[in-house]
Amino acid sequence: MPLQNRVHPDGTIMAVPQRGGLMGNRGGRIHDDAQQLGRARWRSRQWITCVLSFKDRQRRVMGRSYTELFFLDEVTALAAGHRPCFECRRADALRFACCFPGTGRATAKDMDRILHQARLGPKDHGRLTDQPVGTVARAGTAVLALHSCGVLRWSFEGYARANAPDGPIELLTPAPMRATLSAGYVPAWHPSAAVF
Numbered sequence: 001m002p003l004q005n006r007v008h009p010d011g012t013i014m015a016v017p018q019r020g021g022l023m024g025n026r027g028g029r030i031h032d033d034a035q036q037l038g039r040a041r042w043r044s045r046q047w048i049t050c051v052l053s054f055k056d057r058q059r060r061v062m063g064r065s066y067t068e069l070f071f072l073d074e075v076t077a078l079a080a081g082h083r084p085c086f087e088c089r090r091a092d093a094l095r096f097a098c099c100f101p102g103t104g105r106a107t108a109k110d111m112d113r114i115l116h117q118a119r120l121g122p123k124d125h126g127r128l129t130d131q132p133v134g135t136v137a138r139a140g141t142a143v144l145a146l147h148s149c150g151v152l153r154w155s156f157e158g159y160a161r162a163n164a165p166d167g168p169i170e171l172l173t174p175a176p177m178r179a180t181l182s183a184g185y186v187p188a189w190h191p192s193a194a195v196f
Contacts, residue, residue, distance in 0.1 A: 003062055004037050007069050009079035009136040009143055009154060009172045011119065013037060018156040020072040021190060024049040024082050028066050035062040045112040047119075049077040054088040072156060074187035075145055078180075079136035079173040081119040083111055099183035101176055111176075118174035125168040132181035136172045139165040143172070147189070149196040158192030 004015040007024075027044025031037050049071060061068045071077040074084075074092075084092040086108060093108075100106040101114075128137045128146050136145045136154060143154040144162055153162040171178070181187070 003035055005031075005062060005067060005069050006156060007071050007076065007080045007082075008156075009076050009145075010138065011041075011080040013041065013069065014156075016156045018072070020070045020076070020156070021052070021188070022049045022071040022074060022077055023052050024069050024071060024077060024085070025066045026069065026082075029064075030067045031062045037067075045116040046108070047080075047082045047112070047115065048085040049074060049082045050085045050088045072154070072158070073190040073193075075134050075136060075189055075193075076154070078134065078177045078187055079145075081115055081174055081177070083108075083115060096180060096185050099180045099185040101179040101183070114176050115174065118176050124171045124175060126171055127168055128171075129164050131171065131173075132178055134173070134181045134185075134187045135178055137165075137169045138172055139169040144169075145193075147193055147196060152193060152196065158190050159196070160192075161196060 002015045002017050004013055006014050006016045008014055025048060026042035027046040030040045030043060084096050086093040097105045100111055128144055131146055133146055133148050145152050145154050151162045151164045152159040
């Protein structure tokens with residue numbers, strides 16, 4: 001049975017077999033000694049994404065430390081409200097901070113405060129094709145992502161070709177993340193998106 005530590009673009013943490021290409025956390029431990037999630041879904045405003053391997057560090061997933069969460073790719077992580085880590089993804093984090101809304105390079109503390117407010121607020125609605133590349137949205141039960149080649153259907157397994165929906169739909173990627181994408185931040189996609 002897979003652990004409940006795979007993150008959906010809407011921020012929900014699920015138990016599915018696919019691990020994905022990035023790891024992250026929400027500021028601490030949200031699981032118990034039986035590796036089950038409690039009620040909490042975060043411990044601090046610091047929601048980050050990390051590489052799967054860094055400096056040969058070895059960890060027991062959902063052990064005594066923070067709760068490791070896994071994402072299909074960075075597009076998924078951004079939609080769920082996670083920014084790049086300043087330790088293991090320093091170059092990405094600096095690019096992200098320079099594109100983040102505001103003047104100059106944003107601090108981690110400021111980004112975390114702004115992103116947490118956006119995560120807790122209501123979702124925006126709009127036309128997916130009017131959004132920056134890398135935006136994820138939900139149309140009914142379908143989760144869709146805007147790629148440079150067009151609209152793709154998201155799943156824990158990867159991406160598939162999809163049609164652009166008519167009219168406004170629920171935008172899962174928070175507004176500050178969309179502004180960061182609009183300002184030039186280019187997120188990493190799962191390899192399945194490269195075939196389109």
